[in-house]
Amino acid sequence: MAPTIKDIAQALGITHSTVSRALNGREGVSPKLRQSILETAEELGYTPNAIARGLVNRQSKTIAFIVPDFANPFFVEIARAVNSTASARGFKTILCDTQWSHQEELKQIKMMSENRVDGIIIKSFGEDDSYLVNLGLPVVKLNPTADPGLSSIDIDNHAGAFAATEYLIQCGYEQIAYIGSLLDPQTLQGRIDGYRQALRAHGRLYDPRLVALGEYSLESGSRCYQDLLATGIPFDAVVCENDMIALGVYTSALHDQREIPAQFGLIGFDDIFIAGLPMTQLTTIAQPKFQIGESAANLLIDLIVDPVQTKNQSIILNPELVVRSTTRKLVK
Amino acid sequence: MAPTIKDIAQALGITHSTVSRALNGREGVSPKLRQSILETAEELGYTPNAIARGLVNRQSKTIAFIVPDFANPFFVEIARAVNSTASARGFKTILCDTQWSHQEELKQIKMMSENRVDGIIIKSFGEDDSYLVNLGLPVVKLNPTADPGLSSIDIDNHAGAFAATEYLIQCGYEQIAYIGSLLDPQTLQGRIDGYRQALRAHGRLYDPRLVALGEYSLESGSRCYQDLLATGIPFDAVVCENDMIALGVYTSALHDQREIPAQFGLIGFDDIFIAGLPMTQLTTIAQPKFQIGESAANLLIDLIVDPVQTKNQSIILNPELVVRSTTRKLVK
DNA sequence: ATGAAAGCGCTAACAT
DNA sequence: ATGTTAGCGCTTTCAT
Numbered sequence: 001m002a003p004t005i006k007d008i009a010q011a012l013g014i015t016h017s018t019v020s021r022a023l024n025g026r027e028g029v030s031p032k033l034r035q036s037i038l039e040t041a042e043e044l045g046y047t048p049n050a051i052a053r054g055l056v057n058r059q060s061k062t063i064a065f066i067v068p069d070f071a072n073p074f075f076v077e078i079a080r081a082v083n084s085t086a087s088a089r090g091f092k093t094i095l096c097d098t099q100w101s102h103q104e105e106l107k108q109i110k111m112m113s114e115n116r117v118d119g120i121i122i123k124s125f126g127e128d129d130s131y132l133v134n135l136g137l138p139v140v141k142l143n144p145t146a147d148p149g150l151s152s153i154d155i156d157n158h159a160g161a162f163a164a165t166e167y168l169i170q171c172g173y174e175q176i177a178y179i180g181s182l183l184d185p186q187t188l189q190g191r192i193d194g195y196r197q198a199l200r201a202h203g204r205l206y207d208p209r210l211v212a213l214g215e216y217s218l219e220s221g222s223r224c225y226q227d228l229l230a231t232g233i234p235f236d237a238v239v240c241e242n243d244m245i246a247l248g249v250y251t252s253a254l255h256d257q258r259e260i261p262a263q264f265g266l267i268g269f270d271d272i273f274i275a276g277l278p279m280t281q282l283t284t285i286a287q288p289k290f291q292i293g294e295s296a297a298n299l300l301i302d303l304i305v306d307p308v309q310t311k312n313q314s315i316i317l318n319p320e321l322v323v324r325s326t327t328r329k330l331v332k
Numbered sequence: 333m334a335p336t337i338k339d340i341a342q343a344l345g346i347t348h349s350t351v352s353r354a355l356n357g358r359e360g361v362s363p364k365l366r367q368s369i370l371e372t373a374e375e376l377g378y379t380p381n382a383i384a385r386g387l388v389n390r391q392s393k394t395i396a397f398i399v400p401d402f403a404n405p406f407f408v409e410i411a412r413a414v415n416s417t418a419s420a421r422g423f424k425t426i427l428c429d430t431q432w433s434h435q436e437e438l439k440q441i442k443m444m445s446e447n448r449v450d451g452i453i454i455k456s457f458g459e460d461d462s463y464l465v466n467l468g469l470p471v472v473k474l475n476p477t478a479d480p481g482l483s484s485i486d487i488d489n490h491a492g493a494f495a496a497t498e499y500l501i502q503c504g505y506e507q508i509a510y511i512g513s514l515l516d517p518q519t520l521q522g523r524i525d526g527y528r529q530a531l532r533a534h535g536r537l538y539d540p541r542l543v544a545l546g547e548y549s550l551e552s553g554s555r556c557y558q559d560l561l562a563t564g565i566p567f568d569a570v571v572c573e574n575d576m577i578a579l580g581v582y583t584s585a586l587h588d589q590r591e592i593p594a595q596f597g598l599i600g601f602d603d604i605f606i607a608g609l610p611m612t613q614l615t616t617i618a619q620p621k622f623q624i625g626e627s628a629a630n631l632l633i634d635l636i637v638d639p640v641q642t643k644n645q646s647i648i649l650n651p652e653l654v655v656r657s658t659t660r661k662l663v664k
Numbered sequence: 665a666t667g668a669a670a671g672c673g674c675t676a677a678c679a680t
Numbered sequence: 681a682t683g684t685t686a687g688c689g690c691t692t693t694c695a696t
Binding site for chain 4: 666670677680
């Protein structure tokens with residue numbers, strides 16, 4: 001049985017409240033006593049019980065970071081930023097992976113709620129965020145939200161996709177397809193709008209048959225690419241909704257011996273570290289991942305520690321085009 | 333203020349102990365009362381407080397998975413297996429990243445201990461595991477351990493490195509270097525032993541100057557490769573202690589325009605998903621990642637739920653050579 | 665079948 | 681400066 005403050009108190013013939021004071025560095029304990037309390041705590045191998053502490057303090061000093069998929073390095077990189085930012089402010093972070101399942105998301109949220117985390121950062125996809133608001137704790141959503149009871153941090157998806165599409169056009173590609181995902185309708189909408197408007201802005205036609213949607217994975221990227229080929233409509237470039245999809249397309253294109261970037265142009269989204277490897281050299285729209293994680297954690301913790309002063313807010317960050325060799329420069 | 337069982341009791345004019353019984357599905361509550369208790373709980377939006385529950389039950393139904401670096405997909409893949417296995421058995425998993433810092437590891441362990449997790453799965457590197465044993469809770473170490481108070485799961489590092497080296501020899505490479513890491517001495521030792529013995533078994537000389545050690549990262553892989561080049565001793569192949577290192581070496585070799593696999597052979601360790609991408613095609617020694625995570629979680633949870641029956645044990649799994657195009661087949 | 669009471673380990677008034 | 685007491689939300693005897 002792990003020793004408690006009562007054990008320490010007993011060993012010294014004093015009360016546990018004095019021990020508590022000493023251990024928490026509160027005043028009202030003689031230096032001498034404090035010293036010996038600390039010593040016996042050490043001797044006994046005392047470890048404070050955060051559970052009990054949390055029960056009385058009504059806070060767990062813990063936040064949850066819930067994402068759909070840690071297999072995507074994108075979320076891992078954000079998680080690191082969240083983790084270190086939270087840690088620096090004395091908060092623990094619990095990482096949860098919902099595997100793109102809404103069911104699982106609800107389960108995880110319930111669990112976190114039961115464990116009385118002090119707040120939640122979540123990549124969630126629904127339009128209706130009421131179930132998040134009803135949690136009664138601060139939530140930062142890494143997607144746009146219309147709900148004033150929530151904060152959100154996201155990038156300008158429209159601008160990102162616009163830049164991607166425009167760049168492909170400037171490179172000289174003729175028919176540009178879009179491969180994305182149905183899993184995150186909000187993100188899809190922003191990006192496909194950007195894609196469409198860039199086409200229009202450059203006098204291109206938008207052909208809905210050149211849009212294929214699946215999941216956010218290599219496999220799905222490959223599959224969508226095959227599907228597009230199967231339509232028979234020619235295309236020589238593709239904007240992908242994230243880098244995992246782009247890597248899948250890349251894989252299939254290599255397999256088909258379509259030369260990249262000469263015959264085929266490719267651009268991804270996120271700038272996961274794999275995109276930057278020399279074997280990959282994937283052009284992509286980089287998200288400020290560290291900044292996203294850091295801002296999310298800081299905002300959430302502000303919301304937790306000072307709920308009165310801190311207001312919910314929606315932050316929009318800017319993505320950035322990173323050119324690598326999967327696209328070719330315009331030869332005019 | 334979140335409603336408690338007392339609120340439910342009050343609303344119904346009964347005691348909270350009856351509410352507790354009803355909510356936990358214990359017998360001794362009339363079906364009718366139970367029904368209305370469940371209903372009011374629903375109405376009030378009651379969420380059980382896992383903190384309070386944990387305090388009286390003395391278990392948190394939570395395990396911690398502590399690894400050095402989630403930037404390495406290897407650990408992410410194991411984490412997923414741990415997570416799903418634990419989840420299926422009703423346990424939550426807390427993921428912790430120590431960033432290869434022993435300091436940070438101690439901090440995380442302390443935190444987990446204070447939060448009264450029921451057990452820990454950890455990738456730890458020390459020879460002396462007494463500080464893990466002294467935690468007084470079940471620990472599964474993903475490294476060998478001499479301590480009978482701990483369980484461990486690892487692969488046969490010697491065999492893996494032997495197979496890697498032997499394969500390079502069979503491919504016809506002449507001078508085989510080793511690039512590894514000082515961060516995990518136990519793993520290093522097993523693997524470098526396997527490397528040496530394979531060399532010896534094939535009548536090759538072991539040259540310590542062909543061994544470079546750094547960290548487990550792309551950057552370090554590149555650096556070590558440069559260091560080896562700087563020695564002036566020729567080498568035409570390298571066994572890498574993990575895939576991240578191998579990718580770093582790969583990067584540098586490409587940059588130097590050394591042709592892979594014709595002029596230069598490369599083999600990694602772990603088989604992270606990047607190794608299998610067609611742009612990469614890294615030959616590697618695959619670890620049974622899912623099995624590692626699953627076994628670790630199952631063993632740990634057995635240890636937790638049935639400490640009497642379950643004994644600590646050391647499990648050694650077998651790695652497997654996966655041949656891809658970064659090595660060339662022997663032309664005899 | 666239900667209630668009363670104790671206690672998990674801790675903090676925080678309120679005494680003294 | 682130190683002790684006493686109550687209580688956080690819950691489970692669990694032990695009564696009734």
